[in-house]
Amino acid sequence: MASIPTIFATEWADARLAIRLTSLNTNWHRVMVEWLELQTSVDLRNACDAELGSISRKCPKLESLDLSDGEAMTSSAIVDALRRCPSLKTLVAHGRNPVQTTSGWRAIQEARPDIVVIGRRSRLVIRVRAPGLGWDLQRRFDVGENTPLGKVMDKWCSLFGLTSSQVRFLADGERISASDTCASLGLQDGDDLDALLERTNIGQWQALDIPEGSWTQLDRLLLGKLEPHQVSKETVLSVVRRTQALTPASPVPGWRMRSAQGEVALPWKSLKVLDCEQCAKLVEWTESSFQREPGAHDFQLRLTGAELDQLTCDNTSRTLTACAESVLNGQEVAPPYFILRRHAASDQTRLRIPFHRDYSLAVVNMSLNSAYTGGTLMFVHGARLICPERKPGWATAHNQTAIHGVSRITAGVRYNLLAAFDPAD
Known part of the structure; x- marks a missing residue:
């Protein structure tokens, strides 16, 4: 045996x-x-x-x-x-x-x-860079040869507080999709992908997709559960840190603007532009256009400068341009585009505009009515949150450096007029 x-x-x-x-x-x-x-x-x-x-x-x-x-x-x-x-x-x-x-x-x-x-999967190191944006957004990613590049795109966007809809990615000048792989594109170890910002609508309303038990103080603020003065200094500073990666390498003129008294000026300004009758005309025009395309809780209508001037019976487009110039400090910009916006409170109770910086060099935001609750525009200044007074007809102009967000609209309908000034190139 x-x-x-x-x-x-x-x-x-x-x-x-x-x-x-x-x-x-x-x-x-x-x-x-x-x-x-x-x-x-x-x-x-x-x-x-x-x-x-x-x-x-x-x-x-x-x-x-x-x-x-x-x-x-x-x-x-x-x-x-x-x-x-x-x-x-x-x-x-x-x-x-x-x-x-x-x-x-x-x-x-x-x-x-x-x-x-x-059995080893072929892997490459791919660099994602953002040429022409003036920001240090370069990152390297270790990726499998047959891994969908959508994972790389999402990771890069999340690092800088962006969404995939705000960015387009190019390989050798050709736009790529999330399903593309290094193998399908013929990418080699050390090759580059270019990330370029899309020109999206101003201030996208986004839903907060996490359960209420996981809400941070910032989430509660943007959802209208907390007042700006109740937010801690640490929370405000965390907003600054999150957007630090999007700070231009060379601060745009206006970031350190000084007043005649030598004090550091805010990167935004507010002033009265329209009277109540002019605001009512713009609201009426927005509502009549909305009735032709009902159903959207966030309706946007583009106007030319001539159309805006005709509706207000005034040289409003030039006035708004002057508002923008007050925070641009001499920067060259492309001709502005104007948007009438109608945003209504909806069943999507978690909609808010997170804190961000705009792609445009300057944006002028004018309130046209006051019959709504929520929708508070908040700017970060140092370790504080500042909420400009938003009377109908008053415009708030801010440059690209201003960190700002908007809380959700809890009741009513908000109408506003926006003017965006993009880089001249």
């Missing part, structure tokens, strides 16, 4: 079990050690560093090693095993393990450049 060690060697043949048996039973120690010394191929799937270390020390003739799904392993343990087993020629590395990472792969290549690896 065959002995148990013999049965083990011929039928069980489990290297990890053999390691355990060498320490549990001294009668088996010699047989197990001899058996391990003869092994040329070992299956170490789902193993850890300790198991890999024991196998590499007791299997000097090892030629093939399966490390598939070894997520608990480290690259340093694999490198040590390669050095202990000079006969090792092949690593099998399917699934998640250090071999799949760029750093782990480099360490293995440095230790044993001749090793054959089966």
Whole structure:
């Protein structure tokens, strides 16, 4: 009758079990050690560093090693095993393990450049940059050759407080989609993707998609559950930190504007532009246009400067341009575009405009009515929140550096007029 060690060697043949048996039973120690010394191929799937270390020390003739799904392993343990087993020629590395990472792969290549690896997914380092924006938004991403680049796009956007709808990504000047991969585009290690901001509508209303129990103080503020004066200094400073990555490399003129008295001026200004009758005409025109396209809680109507002047029976477009110039401090801008906006309280009770900086160099925002609740425009100034008075006919002009947000509208309908001034190029 065959002995148990013999049965083990011929039928069980489990290297990890053999390691355990060498320490549990001294009668088996010699047989197990001899058996391990003869092994040329070992299956170490789902193993850890300790198991890999024991196998590499007791299997000097090892030629093939399966490390598939070894997520608990480290690259340093694999490198040590390669050095202990000079006969090792092949690593099998399917699934998640250090071999799949760029750093782990480099360490293995440095230790044993001749090793054959089966199952490793090809990975590249891709740089995403934002040329022409004047911001230091460059980041590098380790990505699989066949991984959808939408994951890279979403990650880059989340780093800088943007949404994918605000940015378009280009490879060699051609727009790419979220389903594209490095392989389908022919990208090589070290290639670049360019991120360019889309010209989206001003101040997008967004829904807060997290449960109420997870709301921060900032969430409660934007949802109208908290007054601006109740917000802590730390919360306001966190807003500044979140948008710090979007600060222009060279501050735009106006960021450090000084008044005649030498005081640092705010990056926004408010002044009266229209009277109540003119505001009523614009509201009436917006409402009549909305009736032709009902259903939208956020309705926007574009106007030319001539149309705006005709509706107000005044040179309103030039007045709004002068408002913008007061915060631009001489910057060249493209001809402005004007938007009449109608926003109504809706069933989507979590809609708000998060704190952000505008793409446009300057925006003039004029309130046209007061029969609504919420919709508070808030600017960050230092560690404080400032809410300009929003009487009908009063315009608030701010430049690109102003961090601002708008709380949700809880009741009624808000009408306002917007003028946007984009870069001249």
